Amino acid sequence: MTEPHRAVIARLLTDFAAISTQLARVSTDLTELDRLLSESPQAAAHSPAPPAPQYQPPTYQAPQYWPQYHAQYAQPQYAPAAQYPPQTSPPPVAAAVPAVRKPRGEGWIGKLLAVAGVAVTLIGVVLLLVLAAQAGILRPEFRVAAGAVLAVALVGAATRLSARPGGRVGAIALAATGIAAAYIDVIAVTTIYDWVSAPVGLVIAAVVAGAGLTLARRWDSEHLGLLVLVPLIVLAPVVVGGITLLLVGFMLALAAASLPVQFGKDWVWLHAARTAATAAPLLVALVAVYFDDRHDAWLVGACGIAAVLAITGALILLPRTRNRVAIALMTGAGVLPVLSAGLAVDRVIAALMAAALASALLGIVSIGDRLPGVDGAVRRVWAALSAVSAVIAVLVAFNGEVAAPLLLAMAAVVAIGGRREPVARCVAIGFAVIGAVVYLAYASPSTLVEATETSVPDAVSILIASLLLIGCAVAIVWSFPHREPAAWAGAAAVSIYAVTAFTVTVGVLIGGEGAGFFAGHVAATICWIAMAAALFGYAARVARTERSVPIGGGLALVAAAMAKLFLFDLGTLDGIFRVVVFIVVGLVLLGMGAGYARLLEKQDQQNAPADVTATTP
Incomplete structure (x- = not known):
C-alpha cells in the first residue's frame, strides 16, 4: 500500500472516531431527557439532575508499519462532554374544561307569582276602600281599620320571612304590598272620608312612604321600591277619583320620601318610577285645566316642586350610576311639566318659570366640572335642555315681533361666547333657525316680490332682525374651527x-x-x-x-x-x-x-x- 493511501485511510479513521463521539453525546442527552420526562414535574423541579457520564473515545493505535505517519496523524484529544444545566419540563397545561351551562333556574316563577300577588292584593284593598264605601258595605271605621291591620300584618310577615333561607322574594312582595296598602289607606282617609286635613294627610303619607322605602334601602332591594311606587301610580287615581291637586300632592310626597333612599345607590329604575309618579299626573292635570279654560297657580307650583325633585334626584344619582345619559334624559321628563306650565297659568308666569329652569340648568352646566358625576355627556344633554327652556320662555313671553330679534341676538351671543364648544355652536344654530322661522313669518318672500304694506312695529322688527340675522350668520360660521366654503356660501x-x-x-x-x-x-x-x-x-x-x-x-x-x-x-x-x-x-x-x-x-x-x-x- 502506498503512502498516500495510508494517509487517506488515517484521516477517514479520525473522522469516524469524531462521528462516534458525537453520537455518544446525543445518546447521553436522550437518556437524560427520558429520565426527566419520566419523573413528575415537581420532583424534576426540586431535584438536581445527575451529571452526564463522561464519554471516553477509544484510542486509536496506528499499525506498526505506519511509523512515519503516526506522529503526523495522531489521535485527536477530545474534551469531555459539556455539563449541561439540569432542565425541567414545563408544568403541564390544564386542559380547557368546557363551561357547564347551568340549567335555567325556576326562580323567575316565584318572582312572577309574587308580583301578581302584589297587584291582586292591592286591587282588593282599593275595592275594600272605594267600592265598599259606594255600596255601603261595612262602616268606614271597619274598612280603614281592616286596611291598616292588613298592611301591618303583611309588613310583619315580610320581616319574619326575610330572615329565613330563600324567603327574600316573598318578603319583598309582602312588604311592598303592606307599604302600598298603608299608603292607599292614608289617601282614602284624606280624600274619601275627610277624617284628616290635606296637610296632615300628606305628612302621614310621607312618613309611611319614607318608612317603607327605608326598609327597601336596608334590604338593598330596588325591587321593593318599584313594587311600592308602580302600583301607586296606577291605583292612587282610582282611590282619589281622578287626577286632582291633592293626588298630585300625594305623589310629590311619595317622590320626596323616596329621594333619600337614592344616596349611594345606582337605582335607575326607581328614579324613573319616581319621575313618572310626579310628571305623569301633572301633565294630565295641566291638559285638563287647559281644556277647562281656567288657571291654577297651585298646580304650577307643584310643577316647580317636581322639577326641583327631578334635578336633585339626578344630582344624587349621577356620582354612582353607570347610566348617566339615561339619568340626564329622565331629568328632561321630570321638568316637562314646568315647560308646559303655560297651559294652566298666565304667559308671564309660565315664561318666568321656563327662564328660571333654563338659568338653573345653565348654571349646573357651567360648574359641571366641579360637580361629581356631571360629565361631558350629561352637560351636553342639560345644555340642550337649557336651550329648549330658553326658547320656550322667549316664545311664551313675547310675540313674533320681539321674539325673532331676541332669538337671533341670543344666537349671535352664544356663537361668539361659546365658539370653542361644539354644544354652544349647536345651540346657536338652533336659536338662529327658530329665530329665522319667526322672522320669515313677517318678512316672507312674498313681501319681496309684491309690494305689501307693513305696520310700523312689524317694520321695525324686520329691520332689527335683518341686521341681527346677518351678524348671526357670520358669527356662527366664524365660530367653527374649519370654515368650509359651503358654510360661507x-x-x-x-x-x-x-x-x-x-x-x-x-x-x-x-x-x-x-x-x-x-x-x-x-x-x-x-x-x-x-x-x-x-x-x-x-x-x-x-x-x-x-x-x-x-x-x-x-x-x-x-x-x-x-x-x-x-x-x-x-x-x-x-x-x-x-x-x-x-x-x-x-x-x-x-x-x-x-x-x-x-x-x-x-x-x-x-x-x-x-x-x-x-x-x-
Whole structure:
C-alpha cells in the first residue's frame, strides 16, 4: 500500500472516531431527557439532575508499519462532554374544561307569582276602600281599620320571612304590598272620608312612604321600591277619583320620601318610577285645566316642586350610576311639566318659570366640572335642555315681533361666547333657525316680490332682525374651527336675503307701496354689487393662497345681482328706477374690473420681495 493511501485511510479513521463521539453525546442527552420526562414535574423541579457520564473515545493505535505517519496523524484529544444545566419540563397545561351551562333556574316563577300577588292584593284593598264605601258595605271605621291591620300584618310577615333561607322574594312582595296598602289607606282617609286635613294627610303619607322605602334601602332591594311606587301610580287615581291637586300632592310626597333612599345607590329604575309618579299626573292635570279654560297657580307650583325633585334626584344619582345619559334624559321628563306650565297659568308666569329652569340648568352646566358625576355627556344633554327652556320662555313671553330679534341676538351671543364648544355652536344654530322661522313669518318672500304694506312695529322688527340675522350668520360660521366654503356660501345667501328684506322694508316704510317698493329693490341690487366689490377688494389684499373663498363669493354675488337685474328688476321696476339701477350697477362693475386688476397687481408686487426673502436660504 502506498503512502498516500495510508494517509487517506488515517484521516477517514479520525473522522469516524469524531462521528462516534458525537453520537455518544446525543445518546447521553436522550437518556437524560427520558429520565426527566419520566419523573413528575415537581420532583424534576426540586431535584438536581445527575451529571452526564463522561464519554471516553477509544484510542486509536496506528499499525506498526505506519511509523512515519503516526506522529503526523495522531489521535485527536477530545474534551469531555459539556455539563449541561439540569432542565425541567414545563408544568403541564390544564386542559380547557368546557363551561357547564347551568340549567335555567325556576326562580323567575316565584318572582312572577309574587308580583301578581302584589297587584291582586292591592286591587282588593282599593275595592275594600272605594267600592265598599259606594255600596255601603261595612262602616268606614271597619274598612280603614281592616286596611291598616292588613298592611301591618303583611309588613310583619315580610320581616319574619326575610330572615329565613330563600324567603327574600316573598318578603319583598309582602312588604311592598303592606307599604302600598298603608299608603292607599292614608289617601282614602284624606280624600274619601275627610277624617284628616290635606296637610296632615300628606305628612302621614310621607312618613309611611319614607318608612317603607327605608326598609327597601336596608334590604338593598330596588325591587321593593318599584313594587311600592308602580302600583301607586296606577291605583292612587282610582282611590282619589281622578287626577286632582291633592293626588298630585300625594305623589310629590311619595317622590320626596323616596329621594333619600337614592344616596349611594345606582337605582335607575326607581328614579324613573319616581319621575313618572310626579310628571305623569301633572301633565294630565295641566291638559285638563287647559281644556277647562281656567288657571291654577297651585298646580304650577307643584310643577316647580317636581322639577326641583327631578334635578336633585339626578344630582344624587349621577356620582354612582353607570347610566348617566339615561339619568340626564329622565331629568328632561321630570321638568316637562314646568315647560308646559303655560297651559294652566298666565304667559308671564309660565315664561318666568321656563327662564328660571333654563338659568338653573345653565348654571349646573357651567360648574359641571366641579360637580361629581356631571360629565361631558350629561352637560351636553342639560345644555340642550337649557336651550329648549330658553326658547320656550322667549316664545311664551313675547310675540313674533320681539321674539325673532331676541332669538337671533341670543344666537349671535352664544356663537361668539361659546365658539370653542361644539354644544354652544349647536345651540346657536338652533336659536338662529327658530329665530329665522319667526322672522320669515313677517318678512316672507312674498313681501319681496309684491309690494305689501307693513305696520310700523312689524317694520321695525324686520329691520332689527335683518341686521341681527346677518351678524348671526357670520358669527356662527366664524365660530367653527374649519370654515368650509359651503358654510360661507350659506351665510352669504342668508345675508343677501336679509339685505333685500331690509332695503325693501325701508323703502315701503318711507315711500309707500309704489315708489318706495321700487327704490328698495334698486338699493338691494346696488347692495349686492357693493358686497361683491368688498369681497374682491378683500381678495386683492390677502395672500394668493387665501383668495379662493372671497373670489368665489364675489363672483357668486355678481352672478346673483346680474340675474336679479335682468330677471326681476328689468320687468318689475318702472321708469327712472330701472334706468338708475342699470347705470349704477354697470358703473360699479366697470370700477370693479379696473380696480381689482390694479389692486391685485400692486399687492402681488408688494408681496414678491417678501416671498423671495422668505424662500432665500
